[in-house]
Amino acid sequence: DTGVSQDPRHKITKRGQNVTFRCDPISEHNRLYWYRQTLGQGPEFLTYFQNEAQLEKSRLLSDRFSAERPKGSFSTLEIQRTEQGDSAMYLCASSDPDSVSGANVLTFGAGSRLTVL
Amino acid sequence: AQKVTQAQTEISVVEKEDVTLDCVYETRDTTYYLFWYKQPPSGELVFLIRRNSFDEQNEISGRYSWNFQKSTSSFNFTITASQVVDSAVYFCALSGYKLSFGAGTTVTVRA
Numbered sequence: 001d002t003g004v005s006q007d008p009r010h011k012i013t014k015r016g017q018n019v020t021f022r023c024d025p026i027s028e029h030n031r032l033y034w035y036r037q038t039l040g041q042g043p044e045f046l047t048y049f050q051n052e053a054q055l056e057k058s059r060l061l062s063d064r065f066s067a068e069r070p071k072g073s074f075s076t077l078e079i080q081r082t083e084q085g086d087s088a089m090y091l092c093a094s095s096d097p098d099s100v101s102g103a104n105v106l107t108f109g110a111g112s113r114l115t116v117l
Numbered sequence: 118a119q120k121v122t123q124a125q126t127e128i129s130v131v132e133k134e135d136v137t138l139d140c141v142y143e144t145r146d147t148t149y150y151l152f153w154y155k156q157p158p159s160g161e162l163v164f165l166i167r168r169n170s171f172d173e174q175n176e177i178s179g180r181y182s183w184n185f186q187k188s189t190s191s192f193n194f195t196i197t198a199s200q201v202v203d204s205a206v207y208f209c210a211l212s213g214y215k216l217s218f219g220a221g222t223t224v225t226v227r228a
Contacts, residue, residue: 033215040220040221041220041221042121042208042210042218042219042220042221043162043208043216043218044218045215045216045217048215056215089160091162093162102146102148102149102150102212103150103167103169103212104212105152105164105167106162106164106216107164108154108161108162108163109161110159110160110161111160111161113160
């Protein structure tokens with residue numbers, strides 16, 4: 001297994017355009033997470049899936065953001081009508097659920113860097 | 118609400134010096150987990166260590182060691198005999214099912 005893969009690694013777009021990021025988790029992991037990281041800050045939680053079910057969405061995830069995980073495999077994160085404030089690194093992570101809540105070790109991908117002009 | 122504070126923004130050391138990273142956390146949970154992740158220039162966050170709130174025993178793993186003190190809500194991390202490859206941003210994080218990260222400490226190890 002090659003770990004968590006994210007595509008594209010870099011995306012430059014004009015304000016108002018739609019963008020979509022893809023994440024392929026580690027195959028045996030049934031939990032998948034999206035985080036956003038801005039310059040000089042730690043990652044911030046956006047949403048997570050257990051299999052195909054989206055179990056939580058952060059208040060950071062406005063109506064312009066949508067995430068899906070069809071069939072519980074790869075996931076996509078779409079941002080509609082991008083704004084300059086959306087410029088950030090979008091990180092995907094996956095984990096095997098630990099029997100103890102909160103003990104999950106997340107394996108992160110290298111991220112997709114979005115620049116909105 | 119959970120909160121993680123890493124007061125040190127940047128640390129610069131010469132190779133072979135020890136580096137200690139501070140982390141202070143806030144949580145109302147009685148059971149929780151603390152983590153340290155490393156983010157090298159390539160961008161991929163790499164898991165380093167995990168500690169649960171029931172075990173305050175401090176440990177050493179290779180050149181890494183950590184000091185967990187529940188009484189002061191601190192979870193400090195030390196790199197012994199630093200190397201240039203240790204240069205990265207280090208994040209402290211707090212569970213539950215989603216991680217709350219600190220702002221990170223940039224460590225630069227000079228040859």
